[in-house]
Amino acid sequence: KNQVEQSPQSLIILEGKNCTLQCNYTVSPFSNLRWYKQDTGRGPVSLTIMTFSENTKSNGRYTATLDADTKQSSLHITASQLSDSASYICVVSDRGSTLGRLYFGRGTQLTVWP
Amino acid sequence: EADIYQTPRYLVIGTGKKITLECSQTMGHDKMYWYQQDPGMELHLIHYSYGVNSTEKGDLSSESTVSRIRTEHFPLTLESARPSHTSQYLCASNRNGASGEQFFGPGTRLTVL
Numbered sequence: 001k002n003q004v005e006q007s008p009q010s011l012i013i014l015e016g017k018n019c020t021l022q023c024n025y026t027v028s029p030f031s032n033l034r035w036y037k038q039d040t041g042r043g044p045v046s047l048t049i050m051t052f053s054e055n056t057k058s059n060g061r062y063t064a065t066l067d068a069d070t071k072q073s074s075l076h077i078t079a080s081q082l083s084d085s086a087s088y089i090c091v092v093s094d095r096g097s098t099l100g101r102l103y104f105g106r107g108t109q110l111t112v113w114p
Numbered sequence: 115e116a117d118i119y120q121t122p123r124y125l126v127i128g129t130g131k132k133i134t135l136e137c138s139q140t141m142g143h144d145k146m147y148w149y150q151q152d153p154g155m156e157l158h159l160i161h162y163s164y165g166v167n168s169t170e171k172g173d174l175s176s177e178s179t180v181s182r183i184r185t186e187h188f189p190l191t192l193e194s195a196r197p198s199h200t201s202q203y204l205c206a207s208n209r210n211g212a213s214g215e216q217f218f219g220p221g222t223r224l225t226v227l
Contacts, residue, residue, distance in 0.1 A: 004156075009154075034215065041123075041220070041221070041223070042220050042221065043118075043204050043205075043218030043219050043220050043221050044157075044204075044218050046215050046216075049215065089156075089157075101159075102216065104156040106154060106155055106156045107154075107156070109154075
């Protein structure tokens with residue numbers, strides 16, 4: 001069964017600190033993995049995309065890693081800001097269907113305190 | 115910000131009412147999607163469309179219906195709302211191509227009393 005599991009479920013950190021969010025997936029055949037940020041009351045917005053051959057990709061203070069062998073990904077946030085408070089969702093796409101089906105994790109709810 | 119819009123943003127209605135959630139995108143995307151999201155849970159696909167006059171049911175059984183008469187417009191209708199329909203509804207779109215990024219609207223928070 002294609003699944004995406006994220007940990008931790010929630011996380012509280014102080015402003016300026018770093019944190020790492022985890023994503024494990026069983027989706028096959030794998031096409032790509034995206035990390036989305038979803039602010040409260042808003043739709044998700046894509047932060048990074050990782051394809052099979054990519055190990056690391058950065059977008060400002062966000063750095064995503066992918067280990068396609070172990071089917072794990074992480075999202076590292078550096079020097080957190082209050083605006084980073086949001087839900088971070090790991091989304092894996094398969095290439096076995098015309099639709100390009102997406103499989104969503106439940107998200108990690110990050111709260112950054114001043 | 116993606117050019118995809120949803121109205122209303124919030125809706126509180128009584129049981130038995132008919133409602134239509136609007137979704138429009140100005141990016142010319144062929145594919146459009148409706149997702150249902152409950153707090154702390156993953157998004158569930160309830161409807162999708164490959165293009166005009168194409169609609170399909172998603173993974174999650176839903177009593178809603180959709181239509182795609184124009185490329186930019188993908189409304190979702192509930193003929194008779196029930197409290198179990200209380201949820202957040204997200205609309206998304208992307209270009210053809212299996213790995214294309216989906217762009218999401220801001221969502222409609224529906225509460226059925």
